[in-house]
Amino acid sequence: MSVTTGADGTKEVAPPLSDADVESLKAGDRVRITGVLYTARDAAHGRLLPLIERGESLPIDVRGQIIYYTGPSPARPGMIVGSIGPTTASRMDKYVPALLRLGLKATIGKGYRGQAVKDALRQHKGVYFGAIGGAGAVLSQFVKKLSVVAYDDLGTEAIRRLEVENFPAVVVNDCHGGDLYTDGMKAYAREDT
Amino acid sequence: MRDIHTSAIVDAVKKLCIDANLDLEPDMLRAFDRALTTERSPAGRHVLQTLKQNAEMARTQRIPYCQDTGFVVCFVELGQDVHITGDALDAAINEGVRQGYTEGYLRASIVRSPFDRVNTGDNTPAVIHVDVVPGATLKLMLMAKGGGCENRSKYRMLTPAEGTPGVKDWILDCVSTAGPDACPPLILGVGVGGTFEKAALLSKKALFRELGSPNPEPAIDALERELLARANRLGIGPQGYGGDTTAFGIHILTYPCHITSLPVAVTIECHAHRHKEVTL
Numbered sequence: 088m089s090v091t092t093g094a095d096g097t098k099e100v101a102p103p104l105s106d107a108d109v110e111s112l113k114a115g116d117r118v119r120i121t122g123v124l125y126t127a128r129d130a131a132h133g134r135l136l137p138l139i140e141r142g143e144s145l146p147i148d149v150r151g152q153i154i155y156y157t158g159p160s161p162a163r164p165g166m167i168v169g170s171i172g173p174t175t176a177s178r179m180d181k182y183v184p185a186l187l188r189l190g191l192k193a194t195i196g197k198g199y200r201g202q203a204v205k206d207a208l209r210q211h212k213g214v215y216f217g218a219i220g221g222a223g224a225v226l227s228q229f230v231k232k233l234s235v236v237a238y239d240d241l242g243t244e245a246i247r248r249l250e251v252e253n254f255p256a257v258v259v260n261d262c263h264g265g266d267l268y269t270d271g272m273k274a275y276a277r278e279d280t
Numbered sequence: 281m282r283d284i285h286t287s288a289i290v291d292a293v294k295k296l297c298i299d300a301n302l303d304l305e306p307d308m309l310r311a312f313d314r315a316l317t318t319e320r321s322p323a324g325r326h327v328l329q330t331l332k333q334n335a336e337m338a339r340t341q342r343i344p345y346c347q348d349t350g351f352v353v354c355f356v357e358l359g360q361d362v363h364i365t366g367d368a369l370d371a372a373i374n375e376g377v378r379q380g381y382t383e384g385y386l387r388a389s390i391v392r393s394p395f396d397r398v399n400t401g402d403n404t405p406a407v408i409h410v411d412v413v414p415g416a417t418l419k420l421m422l423m424a425k426g427g428g429c430e431n432r433s434k435y436r437m438l439t440p441a442e443g444t445p446g447v448k449d450w451i452l453d454c455v456s457t458a459g460p461d462a463c464p465p466l467i468l469g470v471g472v473g474g475t476f477e478k479a480a481l482l483s484k485k486a487l488f489r490e491l492g493s494p495n496p497e498p499a500i501d502a503l504e505r506e507l508l509a510r511a512n513r514l515g516i517g518p519q520g521y522g523g524d525t526t527a528f529g530i531h532i533l534t535y536p537c538h539i540t541s542l543p544v545a546v547t548i549e550c551h552a553h554r555h556k557e558v559t560l
Contacts, residue, residue: 115323130397160347160387169385170338170347175428175461197519198428198461219519220428220463221552222330223347224337242399243347243387257323257521268460271522275321276515 093119103151104192106212112258114265118216120254124155124195128174130244131237132182139185146237147246150190153216157195158243159233160223168230168249170223173197176215180204187211199268200260208262216256217267229254282359282416284560286366289420292558293376293406296422297352298384300554301344304335307491308528308553314492315465315518315525324523328465331518331551342385346552349386350424352377352406355485359415370408373420378402389427409481421488421557429466429550432458435480438542447472447544448507454546455511455527460520463550465528467491468511471545474535479545482533487549488557491529504530518551528553 089101090108098112100120112118125147127135138145156176160169176196183194184207192213197220200208208215218226232250239245259267312332319325338345354373358364366372381388381403390404391397434454438446451470458466471482495501507530517523528551537543 158347158387158389160344160349161385163342163385166343169387170344170349172347174348175431177461197463199459199520217460217519217521219327219330219334220460221346221426221550222334224341224343224345225330225334227343228337242401243389244399267522268520271321271323271517271520272515273522274515275324275517275522275524277513 102153102192104153105151109192109212109214109262112214112261113263114258114261114267114270116258118256118258120153120256121252122250124153124249124251124254125236126155126157126159126247126249128156128158128244129178130241131246132179134238136182136185139189145189149186151192153193153195154186154191155195155249159247160243168227168233171227171230172223173218173220176200183207187213195256205260205264205266208260209264212262214258214262215260217259218256226254281361281363283363283365284418286364286369286372288560289369289372289418290376290379292420292560293354293373293422294380294383296420296556296558297377297380297386297424300422300424300556301349301384301386302338302342304338304345305555308551309335311465311491311528315528319518319523319525321517321521321523323521324518324525327518327521328525344386345554346426347387348389348426348428349381349403350426350554351390351430352403353423353425353484354406354408355421355488356408356410357413357419357421358410359417360412361416362418369410373406373408374404377404377406418560419557420560422555423484423487424554426463426550426552429458429462429548432462432548433483433546435476435543435545437476438544440540440542442542447542448503450544451507451530451546452510452514454548455516456514458548459516462548463552464516464520465518465525465551467528467549467553468530469547469549470530470532472532472534472543473537474543475537475541476543478535479543482535483545483547486531486533487547487553488555489531491553495532500532500534504532
């Protein structure tokens with residue numbers, strides 16, 4: 088099992104993830120991720136999609152893996168990375184079903200996902216994590232190693248391989264149809280708005 | 281007539297870019313503390329506490345508050361008794377941005393064309409708005425504007441018949457549709473009146489008012505307070521995880537408008553509200 092529950096109730100997630108791992112995660116669960124994350128955002132996804140459509144191999148093997156939607160700021164000398172918080176996930180919605188079909192198991196970002204993504208998460212057993220948007224300085228401390236694995240010419244938008252320890256996130260959309268944004272808003276919305 | 285050399289403008293802009301991204305203004309830090317006294321949601325409180333910690337780390341470890349170090353939007357108030365010497369004003373501002381983003385380890389987030397989308401590599405150019413005002417000083421008001429929240433900004437032309445209730449409902453609708461995408465707690469800059477472009481410009485400029493300060497016009501201040509209270513009853517909360525703090529502030533600027541028109545523009549700003557100003 089790559090998902091276990093820590094003493095404080097937080098779920099420990101260690102990719103690669105299986106269908107059973109994904110099924111054990113529920114919307115609202117706090118998680119700590121330890122292991123490899125791949126970064127990719129708009130431009131990198133724009134290059135991956137034609138490869139998928141032509142049936143060619145990708146520069147990363149996505150099976151069981153987690154993609155983190157982020158474009159870090161440059162590292163100061165002696166540091167591993169600069170600021171590294173999540174970007175808005177919905178811009179990558181159009182790429183998600185194809186990547187899940189190839190075996191990708193999770194994405195990390197912030198903000199709403201479209202219905203097609205939610206359907207694909209159910210169909211292919213995938214999960215969408217939220218990280219705290221705009222907390223890029225705090226999140227940088229969980230990154231222990233970083234290397235560019237593809238599309239270096241894209242600068243901040245290159246695909247990077249991160250090794251993270253106890254990277255904090257929360258399950259926003261699970262593979263059972265659960266949605267933290269809907270549940271959270273319902274719990275705190277007050278009448279007479 | 282007073283001479284200001286553009287080298288002073290380059291240096292000032294460079295410093296504003298770096299400081300904006302590393303040192304959140306005190307009005308933002310106070311907003312986190314105020315929200316922590318009212319926020320009921322544990323997830324929301326956790327987010328607010330993390331953001332406070334984030335601001336502290338940015339300041340002490342010189343890591344930008346957010347990896348999206350923004351599009352530089354610079355409002356210039358140029359005294360009509362100032363004579364700028366040296367380079368062109370726009371070139372000086374852009375040189376300041378170039379130096380600030382390169383030397384400050386800030387992210388280059390600007391592409392040279394919306395069509396070919398090649399990164400300029402140094403975060404230039406800035407978006408520059410110049411107002412000529414009385415006096416012999418030059419004021420630079422700079423914002424590092426994040427893309428995620430900017431993408432949720434909106435404009436709508438209402439009819440006079442829709443009136444104030446229509447304006448209120450539409451502004452709240454902007455908060456709802458922005459939701460977690462725009463990194464709440466949000467700040468809304470709202471421009472009401474003028475023309476299409478005037479309303480949009482006012483919506484940006486409105487964001488420079490100190491957060492938590494009253495609107496100088498009492499009727500507009502009451503409107504802002506009502507809208508903020510209603511926005512915070514939507515339940516979206518910090519990061520959209522559910523809670524009472526969906527917005528930190530709603531700032532409105534108005535301008536006279538045509539008898540047929542009721543233009544409203546809303547600039548959505550995230551909690552990474554990075555703004556600095558200096559007067560030369």
